Amino acid sequence: TGRGSGNPGAQGRGGISTEIMGGQIEMARVNQVQIDEAIANFQYEGILVEERPYGNGHINDTFLLTFEIAEMGRIKVILQRMNKEVFTNPVELMENVIGVTSYLRKKIIENGGDPDRETLNVIPAVDGKPYFIDYKGEYWRSYKFVTDASSYDQVEKPEDFYQSAYAFGNFQRLLADYPADSLHETIKGFHDTKARFETFKRAVEADVCGRAKYVQDEIQFVLDHEDVANVFGELLAKGEIPLRVTHNDTKLNNVMIDNLTGKGICVIDLDTVMPGLAMHDFGDSIRFGASTAAEDEQDLSKVSCDMDLFDTYVKGYLEGCGGKLTNKEVELLPMGAKVMTFECGMRFLTDYLEGDHYFKIHRENHNLDRCRTQFTLVKDMEKKWDTMREIVKKYQK
Ligand code: ADP
Ligand code: GN1
Ligand code: MG
Numbered sequence: 001t002g003r004g005s006g007n008p009g010a011q012g013r014g015g016i017s018t019e020i021m022g023g024q025i026e027m028a029r030v031n032q033v034q035i036d037e038a039i040a041n042f043q044y045e046g047i048l049v050e051e052r053p054y055g056n057g058h059i060n061d062t063f064l065l066t067f068e069i070a071e072m073g074r075i076k077v078i079l080q081r082m083n084k085e086v087f088t089n090p091v092e093l094m095e096n097v098i099g100v101t102s103y104l105r106k107k108i109i110e111n112g113g114d115p116d117r118e119t120l121n122v123i124p125a126v127d128g129k130p131y132f133i134d135y136k137g138e139y140w141r142s143y144k145f146v147t148d149a150s151s152y153d154q155v156e157k158p159e160d161f162y163q164s165a166y167a168f169g170n171f172q173r174l175l176a177d178y179p180a181d182s183l184h185e186t187i188k189g190f191h192d193t194k195a196r197f198e199t200f201k202r203a204v205e206a207d208v209c210g211r212a213k214y215v216q217d218e219i220q221f222v223l224d225h226e227d228v229a230n231v232f233g234e235l236l237a238k239g240e241i242p243l244r245v246t247h248n249d250t251k252l253n254n255v256m257i258d259n260l261t262g263k264g265i266c267v268i269d270l271d272t273v274m275p276g277l278a279m280h281d282f283g284d285s286i287r288f289g290a291s292t293a294a295e296d297e298q299d300l301s302k303v304s305c306d307m308d309l310f311d312t313y314v315k316g317y318l319e320g321c322g323g324k325l326t327n328k329e330v331e332l333l334p335m336g337a338k339v340m341t342f343e344c345g346m347r348f349l350t351d352y353l354e355g356d357h358y359f360k361i362h363r364e365n366h367n368l369d370r371c372r373t374q375f376t377l378v379k380d381m382e383k384k385w386d387t388m389r390e391i392v393k394k395y396q397k
Contacts (some may be wrong), residue, residue, distance in 0.1 A: 008168065009050050029138075030061050030081050036049050039142040041132040043124050045069050056153055056253060057269065058359045059083045064145070076145035077123060079256055080139055082131070086358065087271060092184035094130040097141075097270050098122060099182060100175065103127035107174050117146055117258075118266050128150070146266050154294055159262060159307055161289050162316040164255045167264030168247060168281055169320020175245040176324060180275045188270055189278045192345045197222070197229035200346050203353040206248035206251060211353055215368065220347055221375050228342045228378075231335060232277060240328055246276035247385060252289040278329050280338025282317055286310060287341035291377055296369045303376040312392045330396050334388035345374025 039048060042159045054064035061081040066074055084089045097120070104119040115121070123142040125132040132140045133258035155161045189195045204212055204219055212219065247254075247267060254269040288295060290309040293302040314333060318325065348371035350356045356367055381388065 015330070017278070020045060022248070027126070028262060030138075032219055034078075034081070034134045034136060035063065035137065037134050037231045038081070038132055039065065041126050042071060042077075042079070042140075042142045043126060044077065044142075046072075046075065054078070057255075057270070059086055076147070078143040080142070080146055081140050082271075084139060088184055088202065089184065089186070093186045093271055094122075094141060096186060096273060097182050098130055100178065100270055100273050103176060103178055107381060116144060117149070120144075120146075120266070120268055120270060143181070143268075146256045148352075149265055150259055151253040151256055151268070153253050154290050155252065155309060157262075158309060158312050160257050160264075161252070162312045163257055163262060163264035163322055164250075164289065165264075165285065165313040165316025166254050166320040167255045168285060169266055169317040169322070171267040171320075172244060172278065172281065173320065173322045174323055178245045180243070180245050183319060185273055185274055187359045190274065190342050191276055191340075191343065192233065193229040193231075193339055193346075194233045196346060196350070197226060200350045206354060209353065209355045215349065215371075216354070218368075218375060218396045222342075222346050223350065225342055225378070228339055229346075232279065232332075232339060235332075236328060241277060241279070241332065242326070242329075243275040244278055245273065246281045248272035248274060248276050248280060248284070250285040252285065264325060270283065270385055277336070278321070278325055279332050280340055281336075282333050282346070283336030283340030284338040285317070287344055287374065287377060289313065290337075291373065293373065295373055296366060297373050298369050300372060300376045304380045305377050307387055307391065310337075311394075314392055316397050323397065325339045327396065333392050334381070334385065337388070341374050341377045345371045345378065348374065389391055 014042060037052070039051070042326060044065070046067035047069045048065060050064075050066040052064055053062065055062045060083050061256055063079045064078055065077050067077070068074055082093070087093050101119050101122060105121075106117045108115045110117045121144040124130055125142075130141060134140060148345060152160060188219040199364045200222055232241070236243070247270070248270055250271045251269075254267065255264050256266040256268060257263070258265045286305070290313060291308050292304045292306050293299075297303055317333075318330065348359065348367045352365070359367055360371070361367055
């Protein structure tokens with residue numbers, strides 16, 4: 001395996017350095033020695049002909065590698081440095097990924113599908129482990145590239161949104177009988193909105209960057225919505241809603257859409273597959289995909305929750321789930337959208353207050369811009385609440 005064309009962009013998309021941002025704990029950028037070491041330590045064949053940063057995820061550092069194999073042509077793979085500030089136990093995380101992907105693989109084969117394109121496939125390290133630890137103690141993993149498919153950062157065609165809805169619903173359906181007890185909790189309290197509310201209040205209190213004074217309106221917005229943070233915790237405690245094996249990070253760009261057939265073929269980004277709520281999976285998709293603008297749009301007059309896209313997603317998600325959701329869960333889908341949008345906005349604001357150490361940022365105030373779109377969406381959902389409930393009712397059996 002040789003290194004091909006040098007890639008000056010391969011310093012990680014984190015981009016902005018600690019000095020510029022004044023942040024304190026930002027993860028160090030990936031360096032070329034680490035990348036080369038990782039490439040040399042996975043079971044790859046052929047000559048490396050291209051290496052470049054890839055995708056728009058906020059968490060991991062993703063690279064696309066292209067290898068040339070005699071007679072077979074070009075083969076692409078995904079190489080990722082896992083974010084160890086976010087995922088503190090990468091070994092357990094990869095145990096989850098192996099468990100879930102081998103389970104899905106079996107199901108896909110049973111259903112006559114293509115297991116190389118319809119689920120992630122881990123490429124083992126040279127020592128046979130599903131990860132590699134580099135000289136800096138950072139964890140890497142590699143996946144087969146899902147060929148002839150695309151992931152989108154915004155809905156271009158409503159049909160794609162329907163397809164993503166179906167894929168995420170179907171993902172949960174396929175995992176309905178997965179032994180949930182065997183899954184590690186990769187991020188403690190990931191969608192415990194109440195706990196995140198408390199974390200937020202501590203961040204305001206600590207105000208380590210002295211930024212609270214700039215965001216008094218946003219802080220007040222969170223404080224005024226404490227009830228939204230508590231809804232699902234209370235229902236869970238009362239036993240009114242079930243825990244299921246869910247994806248927990250159902251952004252549109254975490255599903256691959258087949259370029260030829262237009263079908264949502266593969267759910268990716270499996271780092272947060274854990275027991276969770278169907279309403280969370282539904283809601284996270286809505287806050288990202290049903291928005292009329294990008295997650296970081298600065299012109300808030302462009303941001304609203306599109307009711308046609310909401311309708312499309314409800315239809316696709318319920319079909320994908322195969323009628324498995326309880327009436328209560330279906331009824332709570334609009335609340336899922338509101339809770340997840342509120343939670344995400346609150347997380348962006350927390351990260352802004354704490355100095356942008358969690359989500360990758362690419363410009364000053366990036367997390368604040370993201371927070372503002374989310375709160376704009378929450379307000380818009382509050383205005384459209386009756387419509388959202390009616391749409392859901394329409395599809396309720
Ligand atoms: P993050 O946790 O940072 O969001 P992801 O695992 O979602 O990282 O990867 C980032 C992006 O890389 C995805 O949105 C997708 O575009 C692309 N990607 C990841 N894995 C694959 C894969 N196996 N095949 C094709 N593209 C992929
Ligand atoms: C992160 O990894 P990515 O970019 O798909 C985050 C989600 C947020 C999202 C906001 C592990 O998703 O929870 O909703 O950013 N993932 C993690 O865009 O924190
Ligand atoms: Mg992702």
